[in-house]
Amino acid sequence: MERILVIDDDHDLRESMVEILQDAGYEIFACERAEAGLELLAKQSFALVLLDLVMPGMSGMEALPRMRDLAPATKVIMITAFSTTENAVMAMRQGAADYLIKPFRGEELLTAARRLLEEARFEKSGAAVDADTALGCLANAMRREILLNLAQRGSQRFMDVCREMGIADHTKVNFHLKILREAGFVDQKGKNYQLTPRGHQALDCVRYLARRLGN
Amino acid sequence: MERILVIDDDHDLRESMVEILQDAGYEIFACERAEAGLELLAKQSFALVLLDLVMPGMSGMEALPRMRDLAPATKVIMITAFSTTENAVMAMRQGAADYLIKPFRGEELLTAARRLLEEARFEKSGAAVDADTALGCLANAMRREILLNLAQRGSQRFMDVCREMGIADHTKVNFHLKILREAGFVDQKGKNYQLTPRGHQALDCVRYLARRLGN
DNA sequence: GGGATGTGTGAAGAAAAATTCACAAAAGAG
DNA sequence: CTCTTTTGTGAATTTTTCTTCACACATCCC
Structure with missing residues (x-):
């Protein structure tokens, strides 16, 4: 209740x-x-x-x-x-x-x-998903970059994500995207990938961390 | 512009x-x-x-x-x-x-x-930002546990940390403690290990994350 | 249809992280 | 001083994570 x-x-x-x-x-x-x-x-x-x-x-x-x-x-x-x-x-x-x-x-x-x-x-x-998965997921720089990118551009298609980040090898992006999906940070609507509310929160957490450690 | x-x-x-x-x-x-x-x-x-x-x-x-x-x-x-x-x-x-x-x-x-x-x-x-080191460090469960332990008990000696966490192999703890030290989350005063202000903040961040993602 | 582009899989190999082991100097306890 | 505990190092090994490659199948455009 x-x-x-x-x-x-x-x-x-x-x-x-x-x-x-x-x-x-x-x-x-x-x-x-x-x-x-x-x-x-x-x-x-x-x-x-x-x-x-x-x-x-x-x-x-x-x-x-x-x-x-x-x-x-x-x-x-x-x-x-x-x-x-x-x-x-x-x-x-x-x-x-x-x-x-x-x-x-x-x-x-x-x-x-x-x-x-x-x-x-x-x-x-x-x-x-627990803090372990979440933190493990966020520990990777490329995954954070993908989150950031999706947060800024909104819903994007797979190849657009790759190009946006200047990454030639799409399978690499695919790999990390899958991990993000499994962590519940990103989901896929048709051909488009987008942040879940949870993904937004995760990104907030990264920012929170950066803000606190940045002094 | x-x-x-x-x-x-x-x-x-x-x-x-x-x-x-x-x-x-x-x-x-x-x-x-x-x-x-x-x-x-x-x-x-x-x-x-x-x-x-x-x-x-x-x-x-x-x-x-x-x-x-x-x-x-x-x-x-x-x-x-x-x-x-x-x-x-x-x-x-x-x-x-x-x-x-x-x-x-x-x-x-x-x-x-x-x-x-x-x-x-x-x-x-x-x-x-430098979130890379920090998040990489926090991604490990044992390191989070050590942080938590030090936050609760305050300054502790090496072997006390090991025992407190019920870990037989001290070299394992040593390994993670070193990483925490290098990330600036923990420092050593004489024989005693303790959280730095940065370490406290990192722990706050983990809690923040857990609160937001968990229940 | 046929060629280009987009999307995705799985396996092999490389790299990084974590564990374990062997060992040893210092500090204490007796 | 001797024995034990504490604290630590580094190398070998295992495990996990990341990257790369080879390929499959769909979709779109012409």
Whole structure:
């Protein structure tokens, strides 16, 4: 059962969200302060967080980047009564997955939650692969280059990938492409190869690594 | 020089954006319809697109997902006069990188453009760096285990590391320890081995990866 | 149809990574 | 000092990964 964390200082709204989501069959945890939410998030894993923007103590906007850091795979829906476009844009920039404006109907909440949980499930799928396979796969420079190339150019045909990278021997590319496919980083739609969500994540990880080590 | 594509049906605003960006030293292309913009984007590559939301013919919102598909690495700034939060959220959901509300000052435009171009530059360089050594090093399960062990127990002597991990053959551990040392993840103070700051970061990266890819 | 180009397989060989073994200097323990 | 444990080196071997090559079959263009 999917675990959802609700963080809102407004008691009534919080209880109402909890009820709606519980009725929909999710497992809900709730707290009224961002600080408490972060602690929970550090210890346990949630598929989704509903986060109020305006709260006493730490605001939702402050909490958001920390959450992204603590649990990058967890989706965050930002909630607010004061709907300025600036806030919405800011939240999305920080990596919020969605943005709800109070008051909202239960149906809106459920639609957003379902969409994101579906997304999360999808991103998680192909998850038979462990860190070992993933890191082993990313350890190779040509494979990273292929990932990068596919990320930039989008869906590409086999020979285009080869040419793009200036590699004469197509079987070599084929070899690595196969490994990328087996790791679930790349998939093939007809004649076209493209990154899976998982592949994008892997690339993010490489970037994350490069950023951290680059000092 | 970085290539930017401006798509806006409002002639004056378009020319004004073109001028501001040209003065800032970018190479600018402009058109007044989304359809034309998509054609351009299919043939040439741009670092950044400024896209008006409301236009005759295809709207910016319709064009956005197609752009994301054609050129995933290209950042798109959505521009609109009618600033509803719904539109902003919708645009960000579809993968817009930023959202500007008319009228905006030239400085706002430039700030957003610079931020995104910087981001794009970074993402492009991502996989090329020294990630090779680091990832190669982290690809091995035993080395990750050693890192983990040293992170938990702190500074440890050689034989303690071996015993801690239940490895009979000390030369094996020695072999990997040496590689970790050469990668700068571990260093040796007297008889004691310990993680370097770099080693801690590497471990963070592994955790980050595991969190994102696993469950 | 026929030739060019695109896509893919599997096996052989080369290269790199990991394991094992034989050995030895230093450090401690008695 | 002597015996044991700790810490280490380097070479031989095995295993894994990567590259190269030979070829097959499809697809597209004419």
